[in-house]
Amino acid sequence: MANDELRHQTGEERTTKPKHQAGQKARLLLRELETKKKKKLRELEAKGKRALSLLDTCHKMGALLEQSGCKDKATLDRKREHLELDEIDRFLKCRYISACEASWRLFSFHIHHNQPSMMKLKIHLPGKQRLLYNQNKSLEEVLSKEDIDKTMLNAYFVANEKYEEARELTYVQFPSRFVYHTDDKTWTPRKHGTSIGRLPFIHPIAGDDYYLRILLNVVKGSTSFEHLCTVGGTTFKEFRDACYARGLLDDDKEWHDAIFEPSYWATGRQLMRLFVLILIYCEVANHLKLWDHTWKILAEDILYMKQREFNFPGLILPDLKLQQYTLIEIERLLKENDKSLNDFKGMPKPNESVLREISNTVLRQELNYDTAKEASENEKLFATMNEDQQKVYNAVVDSVDNQSGQMFFVYGAGGTGKTFLYRTIIAKLRSVGKVVIPVASAGIAALLLPGGRTAHSRFKLPVNLTDETVCEITAGSMLATLIAKTDLIIWDEAPMAHRQAFETLDRTLRNLQSQHNPEAANKPFGGKTMILGGDFREVLPVVAHGSRQDTVKASISKSYLWPYAQVYTLNTNMRLNQADREFAVWV
Numbered sequence: 001m002a003n004d005e006l007r008h009q010t011g012e013e014r015t016t017k018p019k020h021q022a023g024q025k026a027r028l029l030l031r032e033l034e035t036k037k038k039k040k041l042r043e044l045e046a047k048g049k050r051a052l053s054l055l056d057t058c059h060k061m062g063a064l065l066e067q068s069g070c071k072d073k074a075t076l077d078r079k080r081e082h083l084e085l086d087e088i089d090r091f092l093k094c095r096y097i098s099a100c101e102a103s104w105r106l107f108s109f110h111i112h113h114n115q116p117s118m119m120k121l122k123i124h125l126p127g128k129q130r131l132l133y134n135q136n137k138s139l140e141e142v143l144s145k146e147d148i149d150k151t152m153l154n155a156y157f158v159a160n161e162k163y164e165e166a167r168e169l170t171y172v173q174f175p176s177r178f179v180y181h182t183d184d185k186t187w188t189p190r191k192h193g194t195s196i197g198r199l200p201f202i203h204p205i206a207g208d209d210y211y212l213r214i215l216l217n218v219v220k221g222s223t224s225f226e227h228l229c230t231v232g233g234t235t236f237k238e239f240r241d242a243c244y245a246r247g248l249l250d251d252d253k254e255w256h257d258a259i260f261e262p263s264y265w266a267t268g269r270q271l272m273r274l275f276v277l278i279l280i281y282c283e284v285a286n287h288l289k290l291w292d293h294t295w296k297i298l299a300e301d302i303l304y305m306k307q308r309e310f311n312f313p314g315l316i317l318p319d320l321k322l323q324q325y326t327l328i329e330i331e332r333l334l335k336e337n338d339k340s341l342n343d344f345k346g347m348p349k350p351n352e353s354v355l356r357e358i359s360n361t362v363l364r365q366e367l368n369y370d371t372a373k374e375a376s377e378n379e380k381l382f383a384t385m386n387e388d389q390q391k392v393y394n395a396v397v398d399s400v401d402n403q404s405g406q407m408f409f410v411y412g413a414g415g416t417g418k419t420f421l422y423r424t425i426i427a428k429l430r431s432v433g434k435v436v437i438p439v440a441s442a443g444i445a446a447l448l449l450p451g452g453r454t455a456h457s458r459f460k461l462p463v464n465l466t467d468e469t470v471c472e473i474t475a476g477s478m479l480a481t482l483i484a485k486t487d488l489i490i491w492d493e494a495p496m497a498h499r500q501a502f503e504t505l506d507r508t509l510r511n512l513q514s515q516h517n518p519e520a521a522n523k524p525f526g527g528k529t530m531i532l533g534g535d536f537r538e539v540l541p542v543v544a545h546g547s548r549q550d551t552v553k554a555s556i557s558k559s560y561l562w563p564y565a566q567v568y569t570l571n572t573n574m575r576l577n578q579a580d581r582e583f584a585v586w587v
């Protein structure tokens with residue numbers, strides 16, 4: 001089939017060549033095609049790499065590219081120490097394409113002729129329009145220019161006077177029904193098509209320009225600046241007063257809008273800077289309300305930043321922690337301006353205990369489970385649990401919920417579903433944000449538990465255990481904080497470990513827990529709910545050069561802790577299917 005195709009491509013006659021010649025030709029042709037394919041692939045790869053590196057550069061370097069004919073300009077924020085700042089030169093030379101535009105161009109998407117077109121509207125204070133003039137001309141000559149007062153905004157006032165239908169539109173809506181002619185600087189009614197008008201963003205601390213922009217966004221049919229400032233027959237001198245009279249500035253609305261409006265295009269970090277400037281330079285009446293209303297958009301980048309900082313792509317931050325991180329960032333930005341959150345009445349401050357918790361990497365990992373995923377895992381496992389497993393499950397969840405600190409021993413031969421039971425309990429507790437520490441006496445058993453570790457590694461148990469040893473966990477350390485927050489400890493393959501290992505952990509937990517709650521000193525494991533599990537018929541603790549009695553004495557069942565244990569037995573071997581089970585009964 002392939003040969004037929006090749007012949008067809010080369011126009012080769014089927015019957016004219018002997019078989020071996022045709023085969024040789026086909027092989028040559030195949031090789032040629034293979035070489036061409038490889039070349040093409042190399043070209044595409046190189047293109048891809050170039051595209052990626054360009055995108056990367058755009059991202060990392062602030063997208064600074066000299067591009068002739070590209071009219072966009074932007075202010076770039078770069079590390080100041082390496083930069084000799086010539087602001088004017090920078091403003092003039094700064095032609096760039098953003099990362100979005102770069103990718104748009106790389107994928108060859110259409111840049112122009114998109115419908116409807118977007119029109120950038122000009123805005124200026126009375127008599128403060130931009131003027132282009134020849135530098136050789138004198139001031140008188142420049143000022144005596146005929147059309148000096150003709151601007152897009154002034155032409156809008158004129159059109160409002162001239163056309164009745166124009167008075168139904170705000171300045172921003174104007175391009176939808178009127179066309180602006182740059183040659184004679186006039187607006188005339190649109191005959192076909194439409195266009196979207198946009199006013200450039202003006203920073204809230206710009207003053208009059210900012211208030212003029214607010215008015216132009218809402219007032220229809222203005223015929224002059226005075227008309228724009230006239231409310232209920234009173235002409236106000238200041239745009240700000242006119243805004244107040246129109247009820248546009250009540251209740252800090254303008255500050256809320258000032259953050260919301262750029263949130264469609266600005267990054268969270270830029271919005272945080274804006275928020276800080278508004279706090280410092282604008283008269284915000286209710287700081288807390290502004291914070292409550294806007295913190296979510298300010299926190300937009302925080303999760304990503306923290307994932308990168310902690311090198312932990314799966315990091316999930318609940319709202320409370322996102323707020324704390326955002327407050328820390330805002331405090332840092334305020335400090336750059338010699339201010340602090342304390343200077344603004346009503347603004348919340350970063351919570352010390354939450355901050356400590358946040359910086360605790362050990363605890364963060366334990367709290368970082370996806371609760372929705374855990375809930376669905378629990379639902380799935382719980383549905384198939386047998387009666388014995390359910391009994392243990394209910395008792396353990398009850399103990400955790402009521403903080404009664406009970407100790408359970410789950411006894412069952414291999415395959416009776418102990419690990420399955422632990423997994424169900426772990427998923428249940430993690431789905432509601434509770435902390436579970438699953439450990440096992442042996443590394444291989446620890447691997448079967450979600451987030452499991454060996455007991456020695458997790459609790460820093462000493463290698464040489466005695467009746468007095470304690471774990472190497474200091475009060476106030478990250479691990480101590482994790483243990484304080486822990487709701488359940490699961491220790492699988494417990495019969496394998498020396499009773500002194502459990503007693504060492506018991507002493508440590510009593511010590512740590514009694515620092516906050518003196519009663520904990522009298523409770524096994526300091527009042528933590530414990531599940532120990534395993535099978536005494538399997539491997540027992542190894543006692544070096546010990547006799548059979550020594551091994552039995554080393555078992556958990558000979559510990560002072562054993563009387564506290566509620567023993568549950570799992571009888572059904574879940575590993576065997578029905579046929580095997582009959583065989584097992586027969587055996």
Ligand SMILES: Nc1ncnc2c1ncn2[C@@H]1O[C@H](COP(=O)(O)OP(=O)(O)OP(=O)(O)O)[C@@H](O)[C@H]1O
Binds near residue numbers: 386389413414416420
């Ligand atoms: N209630 C259940 N429903 C469905 N499958 C189950 C259930 N309980 C256990 N199993 C399955 O039975 C098998 C053995 O269970 P599991 O590994 O939990 O037993 P185990 O007691 O921990 O065994 P071992 O001591 O050898 O590690 C696993 O494949 C598990 O998924």
